[in-house]
Amino acid sequence: MTLVDPNPTPLARLLGTTIGATLAERMRGAGVDFRPKTMVRALSGEAGQVRRAHLAGGEVLETDLVIVARGATRDTGWLAAAGLAADAGGLTCDGACRAISIAGEPDPNIYAAGDVARWPNPLYNDRPMTVEHWGNAVDQARHAAANMMAAPSAQQPYRHLPAFWSRQFGLNIKLAGHTAGADALALVQGSRASHRFLAVYVRAGRSIAAVSFDEARWLPAYAEAVAAGARFPPFPDAIDQPRIERLKPGFPAARPPAHRAAPAPEASHV
Ligand SMILES: Cc1cc2nc3c(=O)[nH]c(=O)nc-3n(C[C@H](O)[C@H](O)[C@H](O)COP(=O)(O)OP(=O)(O)OC[C@H]3O[C@@H](n4cnc5c(N)ncnc54)[C@H](O)[C@@H]3O)c2cc1C
CATH class of the missing domain: 3.50.50.60 (FAD/NAD(P)-binding domain)
Incomplete structure (x- = not known):
C-alpha cells in the first residue's frame, strides 16, 4: 500500500x-x-x-486500486444567494445557532446545525468554528431545536467540545478539544517512542485539547479540564514524566488555494 x-x-x-x-x-x-x-x-x-x-x-x-480521500466541500452558494452570510467555510451563525444575514443580523426563522454551521464557540472565546463530526451534528441539532422553541430573550449559546476517535494500524487515537492555534504540545503520560501516550495542546498557557494514542484512560478527565478552560498543566500531580517537555505541535503552513492539476500528457483518464 x-x-x-x-x-x-x-x-x-x-x-x-x-x-x-x-x-x-x-x-x-x-x-x-x-x-x-x-x-x-x-x-x-x-x-x-x-x-x-x-x-x-x-x-x-x-496500481489497480485507488482510494481518494480529499474531504468534503460545503455547497453554500444557494444560501449566500438567499441573503445569508455563507461561503465555502460554512454558514455563519450566532451563538444560538441562528443563521446570520448578509446585513449581519441573526434570522429568527433560520437555524443551522452540523457540518455547515460556523458558530462562535464560547468554550474557545467565541472563536468561529465548524465541527465535522456526527456527535456535533446531533448535539447542535438538539440545541438549535430547543432554541427554536424558546422565546427570543431565552436563546442559549451552544457550547461544544469537539472530539473524535479513530483506529489506525492497531492504534486507538482519540482527540478532545480544538487544536487550532496551539503554540505548544506537552506529553503528560507515556512516550512517542512507545506509540502510547497522552499529550496536551496549549495555547497562551491554556489547555485547549488533549490527544491519546492507546492511552485513553485519563482522556475524559483531561477533556473536562479543557472544557473548563484549565491552565497547563491541568493536573500537575498526574504526570508520569520526569519533567514536562514542551514541544512545537508543528502545524503545516496554510495550503495555497485549491487548483486543478494539469493532466499528465500521456495519461488516458479512467
Ligand atoms: C466518508 C466520511 C466518513 C466520516 N466518518 C466519520 C466518523 O467516523 N465519525 C464522525 O464523527 N464523523 C464522520 N464523518 C462526518 C459526519 O458524517 C458528518 O459530520 C455528519 O454527517 C454531519 O451531519 P450533517 O447533518 O451536518 O450533514 P450531512 O450528514 O452531510 O447531511 C446533510 C444533508 O443535507 C442534504 N442537502 C444538501 N444540500 C441540500 C439542499 N440544497 N436541499 C436539501 N438537502 C440538502 C444532503 O444531501 C445531506 O443528506 C464522516 C464523513 C464522511 C464523508
Whole structure:
C-alpha cells in the first residue's frame, strides 16, 4: 500500500507533525510506503481499469486500486444567494445557532446545525468554528431545536467540545478539544517512542485539547479540564514524566488555494 499525502505527516493539519510523525512511523512499520509532501497529478489506465498514479514529481506508481480521500466541500452558494452570510467555510451563525444575514443580523426563522454551521464557540472565546463530526451534528441539532422553541430573550449559546476517535494500524487515537492555534504540545503520560501516550495542546498557557494514542484512560478527565478552560498543566500531580517537555505541535503552513492539476500528457483518464 502506498499513501500519497501533500502534508508532511498523516493528520498533520489536525494534530500537527510532532504527533503525526508517530503515526507515520507506525504506518511504515506496518509496511505502508508513506509518501509525504507529494500529490497525485493524474490517474490513468485501460478499459475502465485504473493502472497508474502519476505523482507531481514525475514518478509513476503501478496500481489497480485507488482510494481518494480529499474531504468534503460545503455547497453554500444557494444560501449566500438567499441573503445569508455563507461561503465555502460554512454558514455563519450566532451563538444560538441562528443563521446570520448578509446585513449581519441573526434570522429568527433560520437555524443551522452540523457540518455547515460556523458558530462562535464560547468554550474557545467565541472563536468561529465548524465541527465535522456526527456527535456535533446531533448535539447542535438538539440545541438549535430547543432554541427554536424558546422565546427570543431565552436563546442559549451552544457550547461544544469537539472530539473524535479513530483506529489506525492497531492504534486507538482519540482527540478532545480544538487544536487550532496551539503554540505548544506537552506529553503528560507515556512516550512517542512507545506509540502510547497522552499529550496536551496549549495555547497562551491554556489547555485547549488533549490527544491519546492507546492511552485513553485519563482522556475524559483531561477533556473536562479543557472544557473548563484549565491552565497547563491541568493536573500537575498526574504526570508520569520526569519533567514536562514542551514541544512545537508543528502545524503545516496554510495550503495555497485549491487548483486543478494539469493532466499528465500521456495519461488516458479512467
Ligand atoms: C466518508 C466520511 C466518513 C466520516 N466518518 C466519520 C466518523 O467516523 N465519525 C464522525 O464523527 N464523523 C464522520 N464523518 C462526518 C459526519 O458524517 C458528518 O459530520 C455528519 O454527517 C454531519 O451531519 P450533517 O447533518 O451536518 O450533514 P450531512 O450528514 O452531510 O447531511 C446533510 C444533508 O443535507 C442534504 N442537502 C444538501 N444540500 C441540500 C439542499 N440544497 N436541499 C436539501 N438537502 C440538502 C444532503 O444531501 C445531506 O443528506 C464522516 C464523513 C464522511 C464523508
